[in-house]
Amino acid sequence: xPHNSPDMAAALRxxxxxxxxxxxxxxxxxxxLLEGDEDxxxxxxxxxxxxxxxxxxxxxxxxxxxxxxxxxxxxxxxxRDGQQPLTPALLELLMDxxxxxxxLLNEALDGGGDGPALAARSEALGARxxxxxxxxxxxxxxxxxxxxxxxxxxxxxxxDVELERVEADTWHLSLRFSPGVLREGMDPISFLRYxxxxxxxxxxxxxxxxxxxxxxxxPLSCYFGFxxxxxxxxxxxxxxxxxxxxxxxxxxxxxxPHSRIADYLALIHDLPEGPDRLGEILxxxxxxxxxxxxLGLEHQRQLAGQAQVPLGEILIAExxxxxPVVEAALDRQAQTKGRPxxxxxxxxxxxxxxxxxxxxxxNLVGELVIAGAASHLLARGRRDRRAQEAALTVNRxxxxxxxxTLKLRMVEIGETFNRFHRVVRELGRELGKDIALDITGADxxxxxTMVEKLGDPLMHLVxxxxxxxxxxxxxxxxxxxxxRGRVRLNAYHDSGGIVIExxxxxxxxxxxxxxxxxxxxxxxxxxxxxxxxxxxALIFEPGFSTAQTVTNVSGRGVGMDVVKKTIAALxxxxxxxxxxxTGTTMRLRLPLTxxxxxxxxxxxxxxxxxxxxxxxxxxxxxxATSAADRRQYVNLRGEVLPYLRLRELFALGGTPPRRENIVxxxxxxxxxxxxxxxxxxxxxxxxxxxxxxxxxxxxxxGSSILGSGEVALxxxxxxxxxxxxxxxxxxxxxxxxxxQGAPACSTQ
Numbered sequence: 001x002p003h004n005s006p007d008m009a010a011a012l013r014x015x016x017x018x019x020x021x022x023x024x025x026x027x028x029x030x031x032x033l034l035e036g037d038e039d040x041x042x043x044x045x046x047x048x049x050x051x052x053x054x055x056x057x058x059x060x061x062x063x064x065x066x067x068x069x070x071x072x073x074x075x076x077x078x079x080r081d082g083q084q085p086l087t088p089a090l091l092e093l094l095m096d097x098x099x100x101x102x103x104l105l106n107e108a109l110d111g112g113g114d115g116p117a118l119a120a121r122s123e124a125l126g127a128r129x130x131x132x133x134x135x136x137x138x139x140x141x142x143x144x145x146x147x148x149x150x151x152x153x154x155x156x157x158x159x160d161v162e163l164e165r166v167e168a169d170t171w172h173l174s175l176r177f178s179p180g181v182l183r184e185g186m187d188p189i190s191f192l193r194y195x196x197x198x199x200x201x202x203x204x205x206x207x208x209x210x211x212x213x214x215x216x217x218x219p220l221s222c223y224f225g226f227x228x229x230x231x232x233x234x235x236x237x238x239x240x241x242x243x244x245x246x247x248x249x250x251x252x253x254x255x256x257p258h259s260r261i262a263d264y265l266a267l268i269h270d271l272p273e274g275p276d277r278l279g280e281i282l283x284x285x286x287x288x289x290x291x292x293x294x295l296g297l298e299h300q301r302q303l304a305g306q307a308q309v310p311l312g313e314i315l316i317a318e319x320x321x322x323x324p325v326v327e328a329a330l331d332r333q334a335q336t337k338g339r340p341x342x343x344x345x346x347x348x349x350x351x352x353x354x355x356x357x358x359x360x361x362x363n364l365v366g367e368l369v370i371a372g373a374a375s376h377l378l379a380r381g382r383r384d385r386r387a388q389e390a391a392l393t394v395n396r397x398x399x400x401x402x403x404x405t406l407k408l409r410m411v412e413i414g415e416t417f418n419r420f421h422r423v424v425r426e427l428g429r430e431l432g433k434d435i436a437l438d439i440t441g442a443d444x445x446x447x448x449t450m451v452e453k454l455g456d457p458l459m460h461l462v463x464x465x466x467x468x469x470x471x472x473x474x475x476x477x478x479x480x481x482x483x484r485g486r487v488r489l490n491a492y493h494d495s496g497g498i499v500i501e502x503x504x505x506x507x508x509x510x511x512x513x514x515x516x517x518x519x520x521x522x523x524x525x526x527x528x529x530x531x532x533x534x535x536x537a538l539i540f541e542p543g544f545s546t547a548q549t550v551t552n553v554s555g556r557g558v559g560m561d562v563v564k565k566t567i568a569a570l571x572x573x574x575x576x577x578x579x580x581x582t583g584t585t586m587r588l589r590l591p592l593t594x595x596x597x598x599x600x601x602x603x604x605x606x607x608x609x610x611x612x613x614x615x616x617x618x619x620x621x622x623x624a625t626s627a628a629d630r631r632q633y634v635n636l637r638g639e640v641l642p643y644l645r646l647r648e649l650f651a652l653g654g655t656p657p658r659r660e661n662i663v664x665x666x667x668x669x670x671x672x673x674x675x676x677x678x679x680x681x682x683x684x685x686x687x688x689x690x691x692x693x694x695x696x697x698x699x700x701x702g703s704s705i706l707g708s709g710e711v712a713l714x715x716x717x718x719x720x721x722x723x724x725x726x727x728x729x730x731x732x733x734x735x736x737x738x739x740q741g742a743p744a745c746s747t748q
Contacts, residue, residue, distance in 0.1 A: 015056050016109045022049040023105070024418060026098045031421060034091050041331075043080040046094070050076055053101065055251055062108045065101065068122050071129040072097045078133065093128055099422050100125055170202050171239060173228040174253035179221040181249040188222060188246075195242050199232025205283060227283070278311055281329040288315065355448065358409050365398075365405045366596055366686035372398045373683060373707025399684060402596055409449070413500070414442025416451055417489045420462050424487060427466045434473060434484040435466060441491035446498045450570055450590060454500070457563040461502040461586050462487060464560070469506035469584055479581065481505070494589075497614060503585035509536060509578040517544065536576040540564040571701050573667070573718045599685040599704070601712065602663060602676040604646045605654040608712035610685050610704055611674065615665040615717040619679055622660040632724070634673070636664070642724040643673030646715075649699060649723070667721040674720060687714060699723070 026049050029042040050073045057065040079086050100121055107118055177188045207225035232239060243252055282288035296315045312326040372395045379387035417439045428435040470485035477483055488503040518524045518538050538544055542561040567574050572590035599610040633642045643662055662673040685704040694700055701716040
């Protein structure tokens with residue numbers, strides 16, 4: 001199949017997605033092992049992941065990936081078989097190798113990487129791997145602590161399992177053809193027939209576990225796997241040569257007669273599919289013949305009246321197989337029954353859906369929301385009670401469909417957070433700092449589109465925290481801090497949105513240095529002393545930096561302005577909490593989704609505006625006295641409430657009505673008021689991008705189409721709050737005037 005064919009491109013995309021998932025899993029297992037987790041299953045999982053990447057990479061001709069991963073697989077094989085102890089140094093080596101595997105895959109799949117640099121790193125890491133492999137002692141006797149965990153699971157396995165053999169007189173072939181082998185013009189059955197030219201097939205088991213339901217079956221796809229017992233005097237090369245013409249479209253494992261138990265353990269662990277019953281697993285792996293299984297089952301039936309004796313114990317007692325092999329099969333059985341994404345019937349509970357299809361679904365749901373609002377308005381206009389009830393029912397169902405559909409695009413942020421383990425490790429090594437990354441809230445979900453756009457801002461903030469925030473080890477010790485610095489990534493839901501925190505326990509922001517730098521650049525006057533939030537916000541100005549030295553990591557003031565622009569484009573805000581000498585926390589506040597929100601509809605001069613409902617706290621009437629003296633604040637139950645008029649902000653003109661209203665909104669813990677003419681209540685609103693004419697206008701974040709067909713402008717609460725509070729700050733603040741008896745607003 002040509003590599004540029006649609007089928008090959010789709011297969012390559014699937015391979016890329018699955019490989020990256022496997023690499024993430026490898027990173028998670030390695031971190032757990034580095035932190036002291038002694039679960040040997042993690043080593044098995046690491047081996048399976050590397051083996052899968054290598055095998056699949058070979059199918060696509062990714063030679064660099066296959067060659068390097070083969071060395072990693074060899075080291076993992078020695079570690080899981082207990083041929084050498086698992087040390088922190090080896091785990092660090094494996095972590096570096098995992099990172100390099102990711103770079104090789106990205107280069108092979110996406111291009112654009114530094115080929116010579118990757119080749120040099122492959123050579124350097126390969127030399128380290130060869131050194132580690134050469135120091136294992138080969139097949140020499142190992143200390144008891146280094147023996148495989150499976151050998152210690154049963155008292156019967158006292159001797160080294162590497163020296164035990166399975167007394168089978170036949171070759172065992174574990175054969176899986178790729179689904180597309182038929183499209184390549186290859187007939188799997190013809191290879192089985194040809195196999196008889198080098199020996200006699202004693203037994204063959206056809207596995208159909210991958211066979212889909214009839215209506216989902218593709219007649220041009222191969223779904224079968226085979227476990228074959230072959231009696232032959234030929235050598236391994238001759239048997240493998242039978243499959244030379246289909247090697248790129250099959251996965252072949254070949255075990256010779258009297259193979260080591262470790263080989264069977266590896267085969268059982270690597271079975272891509274298969275039955276979930278112990279005896280069938282052993283037969284599929286070739287560790288047990290069908291006749292031996294029948295004898296064992298018959299013996300179990302005879303003992304049923306006395307006690308329920310497990311089949312595995314019977315097979316061991318009868319000498320049909322070995323304890324470690326049974327233990328491995330039991331582990332495999334437990335994995336098969338409890339595999340994530342499978343229901344009790346073994347059917348997959350997960351379906352891969354292309355992101356474009358989800359986006360299309362979201363758009364259609366948005367149009368459905370608009371159409372539902374239109375039908376409700378029409379029914380209300382006709383004053384038909386039955387039609388109104390039907391419209392309300394439809395709108396309620398549409399709301400449920402909207403919520404479920406939006407959840408389809410929600411992903412956990414933990415995958416994004418986990419990528420920074422490598423960044424922290426490499427930057428710490430480059431800067432000579434010992435840094436730990438603490439992650440909490442990894443299971444917090446937010447819109448997939450938002451997660452993709454957060455990558456660069458988070459990268460800038462983490463790099464700044466490492467370079468500027470955390471002190472060198474000697475300075476930390478002198479300040480009475482632990483030598484190891486800590487960077488924190490945290491996510492949680494708050495007030496209908498999501499908050500992402502990037503923190504460190506470093507030196508904190510120096511207010512005086514920021515103030516001096518701002519005056520030097522003319523951002524504030526020599527006599528001005530802005531409050532902390534406004535002063536710290538200056539670090540997001542283009543080119544603003546207080547760094548005394550410029551490094552390869554940061555220090556030129558480039559990046560923080562990108563952070564602010566990106567977060568603003570996502571309808572979010574950035575807050576800064578810092579204590580000099582203690583640390584800094586950057587807090588990103590974002591909406592849950594970028595597609596559909598609950599809004600509050602208002603009008604000014606008959607122009608519709610929408611406020612995000614999550615920001616609205618209450619609505620009050622503006623007193624005639626306050627409206628007449630044109631003040632920009634009111635007394636709301638003893639607190640200052642600055643406000644702004646949309647009529648003036650957007651130059652709408654016209655005459656204000658006799659009764660105006662204030663919508664009280666909350667932003668970053670502060671309350672401000674928005675003066676409008678009419679309050680029209682809650683609605684679901686679909687966010688549309690602003691046209692070119694309105695794109696640069698402050699105070700707007702998007703637009704929406706109402707059920708009446710009108711275009712409503714969605715207000716940016718963060719910008720409105722900034723405008724309202726800055727006006728009062730420039731006037732010296734109204735608190736003193738309120739104490740002198742300034743008029744209060746009316747709630748009547």
